[in-house]
Amino acid sequence: xxxxxxxxxxxxxxxxxxxxxxxxxxxxxxxxxxxxxxxxxxxxxxxxxxxxxxxxxxxxxxxxxxxxxxxxxxxxxxxxxxxxxxxxxxxxxxxxxxxxxxxxxxxxxxxxxxxxxxxxxxxxxxxxxxxxxxxxxxxxxxxxxxxxxxxxxxxxxxxxxxxxxxxxxxxxxxxxxxxxxxxxxxxxxxxxxxxxxxxxxxxxxxxxxxxxxxxxxxxxxxxxxxxxxxxxxxxxxxxxxxxxxxxxxxxxxxxxxxxxxxxxxxxxxxxxxxxxxxxxxxxxxxxxxxxxxxxxxxxxxxxxxxxxxxxxxxxxxxxxxxxxxxxxxxxxxxxxxxxxxxxxxxxxxx
Numbered sequence: 001x002x003x004x005x006x007x008x009x010x011x012x013x014x015x016x017x018x019x020x021x022x023x024x025x026x027x028x029x030x031x032x033x034x035x036x037x038x039x040x041x042x043x044x045x046x047x048x049x050x051x052x053x054x055x056x057x058x059x060x061x062x063x064x065x066x067x068x069x070x071x072x073x074x075x076x077x078x079x080x081x082x083x084x085x086x087x088x089x090x091x092x093x094x095x096x097x098x099x100x101x102x103x104x105x106x107x108x109x110x111x112x113x114x115x116x117x118x119x120x121x122x123x124x125x126x127x128x129x130x131x132x133x134x135x136x137x138x139x140x141x142x143x144x145x146x147x148x149x150x151x152x153x154x155x156x157x158x159x160x161x162x163x164x165x166x167x168x169x170x171x172x173x174x175x176x177x178x179x180x181x182x183x184x185x186x187x188x189x190x191x192x193x194x195x196x197x198x199x200x201x202x203x204x205x206x207x208x209x210x211x212x213x214x215x216x217x218x219x220x221x222x223x224x225x226x227x228x229x230x231x232x233x234x235x236x237x238x239x240x241x242x243x244x245x246x247x248x249x250x251x252x253x254x255x256x257x258x259x260x261x262x263x264x265x266x267x268x269x270x271x272x273x274x275x276x277x278x279x280x281x282x283x284x285x286x287x288x289x290x291x292x293x294x295x296x297x298x299x300x301x302x303x304x305x306x307x308x309x310x311x312x313x314x315x316x317x318x319x320x321x322x323x324x325x326x327x328x329x330x331x332x333x334x335x336x337x338x339x340x341x342x343x344x345x346x347x348x349x350x
Contacts, residue, residue, distance in 0.1 A: 007222040008054035011185035014103045014122035021176055021241030023124070025054025025183070028226065029237055033058060036069045041237035044135060045082070046172040047152060049164055056242065059156055062144065062171070076155035082144050085135060091174075093132040100125045112197035112209070116221070118188050124240060125182040125197045127209045128231060134174025134243050142245070145171055149247050154257055167248040174243030179234050182209055184223035193217050197225070 005013075008025035015023040029041040042056050045063040050056060059074070062082045066075045098112075105121035106114050112125050135141065153169060156162050182197040194214040211223045228234040249257070 007185055011122045012054055018101050020101055021243050023241055024056055024239055027238040027240050034069050039235055042175050042239040044172055049168050076151040089136055091134045091136050095130040097129040099129055114195040116193050118190055120187045122185040126178050128179045130176050130178040132176040138173055150253055166254050169247045170244045172242050172244045175239050176241040177236050178238050178240050179231055180227040182225040184221045186221035188220040195221055
């Protein structure tokens, strides 16, 4: 990567390396969504996409009825909710206050002082810790997605007019949330510099955390923070990482719905984000960085388990830890005898 990439691209690309999930550059729920949604933010069962700004773009939740205030009757044709999961089906994990997530180019010190090395890196500071909830078994969800993926794309791209690329639709199966956070990312030619995320004692501030410059050190990073006051009254609606399934329709199904023109791309990589960097790779025209990178993480082109979809096979692929060469060749006219839907895990090793 280089300095031509946006803040959100650099941040998400860098922290994906930590395998803690897919990092959202905008953890706050959008203000245009229902109040009920804003109270809790991203939830397990949400179907959505990721915008170029690093926002999770919510469409509907598969566990809620169509007339629920969160779904607001904006659901695909013939939609019916999936039976909610039991609490024992969840993996729950609490990260202690003072936790941080950073790339290997960032070296944490005491009291959120980070020493950063060129050329690029990112860090997420969590003053009040974080809470992770993730589904243990996804078999029921996979079967449900396989049966309805076509109608989802048809609704979102047709009625909704979103124009999603194939493979850029996701079902959330886990999310990590925090009460407060500080994000920083950088691309710099400097050998080393320091970042500091510390308390700022002021009246009625309860020692709120802010990014502060280190004396005598130029700060080339892009950073932001969220630390509401009082913290005890803040809702747990800031989503820092998500886990889920990326959903792709087979060429035949996609061509039937939206036409047959698709892209051709070749990716040669030794490891995610390594090698010559993304600046020398080609992306499918019109696709976002996030759909491209999540497609890579999702394991498109790798072997997986087959499911029976509505109009053909469903291929479920895991998350490959190392990607060497991925050649994706698609056709102007579909020639597959058995179209498939590809549902790939993103954000972890499920």
